[in-house]
Amino acid sequence: MKYCSECGANVTQKKPENDEHLRFVCDDCEIIHYHNPKVIAGALPIWQDKVLLCRRAINPRHGLWTLPAGFMENGETLAQAAARETYEEATAVMENIKLYTVISLPQVNQVYMIYRGNLANLDFSPGIESLETELFDEKDIPWDELAFKTVTETLRHYFHDRKNNQFPIHDFCILKK
Amino acid sequence: MKYCSECGANVTQKKPENDEHLRFVCDDCEIIHYHNPKVIAGALPIWQDKVLLCRRAINPRHGLWTLPAGFMENGETLAQAAARETYEEATAVMENIKLYTVISLPQVNQVYMIYRGNLANLDFSPGIESLETELFDEKDIPWDELAFKTVTETLRHYFHDRKNNQFPIHDFCILKK
Numbered sequence: 001m002k003y004c005s006e007c008g009a010n011v012t013q014k015k016p017e018n019d020e021h022l023r024f025v026c027d028d029c030e031i032i033h034y035h036n037p038k039v040i041a042g043a044l045p046i047w048q049d050k051v052l053l054c055r056r057a058i059n060p061r062h063g064l065w066t067l068p069a070g071f072m073e074n075g076e077t078l079a080q081a082a083a084r085e086t087y088e089e090a091t092a093v094m095e096n097i098k099l100y101t102v103i104s105l106p107q108v109n110q111v112y113m114i115y116r117g118n119l120a121n122l123d124f125s126p127g128i129e130s131l132e133t134e135l136f137d138e139k140d141i142p143w144d145e146l147a148f149k150t151v152t153e154t155l156r157h158y159f160h161d162r163k164n165n166q167f168p169i170h171d172f173c174i175l176k177k
Numbered sequence: 178m179k180y181c182s183e184c185g186a187n188v189t190q191k192k193p194e195n196d197e198h199l200r201f202v203c204d205d206c207e208i209i210h211y212h213n214p215k216v217i218a219g220a221l222p223i224w225q226d227k228v229l230l231c232r233r234a235i236n237p238r239h240g241l242w243t244l245p246a247g248f249m250e251n252g253e254t255l256a257q258a259a260a261r262e263t264y265e266e267a268t269a270v271m272e273n274i275k276l277y278t279v280i281s282l283p284q285v286n287q288v289y290m291i292y293r294g295n296l297a298n299l300d301f302s303p304g305i306e307s308l309e310t311e312l313f314d315e316k317d318i319p320w321d322e323l324a325f326k327t328v329t330e331t332l333r334h335y336f337h338d339r340k341n342n343q344f345p346i347h348d349f350c351i352l353k354k
Contacts, residue, residue: 001182001183002182002183002184002185003180003181003182003183003184003185004180004182005178005179005180005181005182005188005210006178006179006180007179007180008179008180008185011182018305021250033182034248035251036215036216036248036249036250036251037216037249037250037251038213039213039214039216039288071211071213072213072214072288073198073213073214074212074213074214074283074286075283075284075286076281076283077281077283077350078279078281078288078348079281079348079350080281080283098348099279099346099348102255102276102279102290104253104254104255104256104257106251106252106253106254106257107252109251109252111216111249111255113279128195169276169346171255171256171275171276173254173256
């Protein structure tokens with residue numbers, strides 16, 4: 001950030017009164033511009049023993065496999081965001097969705113919120129951000145070609161929890177090495 | 178938003194290619210400025226049969242009672258944010274915290290994530306944003322003087338769940354009338 005989005009003057013990083021954090025503060029109108037973590041809402045779409053993955057048509061991680069997920073938008077709920085991303089990336093509709101993994105990524109200022117749910121039907125196909133959409137059995141998951149650790153960890157939890165038919169919400173943190 | 182924070186030129190609201198949403202786009206450098214929901218992390222601090230509330234010293238809702246909560250900062254996890262807010266507003270330390278309520282507020286572009294946990298000790302006192310901090314039995318909760326519906330609903334769930342000693346995570350949405 002170089003300029004104030006309200007008045008166009010220069011901004012300077014400084015600590016406002018009673019604030020522990022450096023913020024961008026306008027040199028002229030003195031407004032404080034806060035930058036906060038973003039929420040990525042996603043889905044683990046299930047059909048019988050299989051899960052639906054999408055192969056990415058966009059960067060980063062072009063060509064690798066992912067769960068449908070993307071930035072939550074203003075004006076929607078978490079569950080709506082997860083359903084929207086599933087439709088945008090795989091033209092798929094889910095039923096009975098439940099929050100499943102909550103993953104803090106403090107080094108990139110993101111929180112993933114992934115919902116598991118059943119596919120309503122087999123009408124799925126690649127959306128504009130996907131090259132392919134495909135159902136995978138556990139034994140066929142392309143573990144070495146997954147796009148993000150959040151996807152790997154969500155799938156690991158799912159295949160473990162499925163053995164016990166218990167799906168607690170998993171709240172954890174992933175740090176880069 | 179009126180000016181591009183990268184180059185200082187004017188911005189115009191338009192729909193970028195392959196995007197359903199109006200965004201602020203720079204007239205000069207063409208960068209797209211996204212605005213997304215913010216996460217509010219908070220806590221339900223418990224001591225035996227009581228819960229800790231803070232009376233707000235700041236606006237909005239000055240003078241009303243709340244749970245410690247505030248905007249998640251870049252560089253922290255959800256649990257760290259909840260613990261930090263509890264310390265800032267009530268100089269209190271919690272143990273064994275667990276995610277408890279996840280509340281989408283689509284009309285104000287916020288997601289509340291409230292953790293329940295036990296107070297580590299009785300060393301609590303009003304932080305700079307609080308007028309008072311006090312432990313309340315269920316029968317003494319000032320229901321008509323609570324600052325936010327997210328607080329009311331989290332307390333309602335807690336006193337209900339406590340009867341069964343089962344504390345599932347509650348994921349729901351609150352809409353303004």
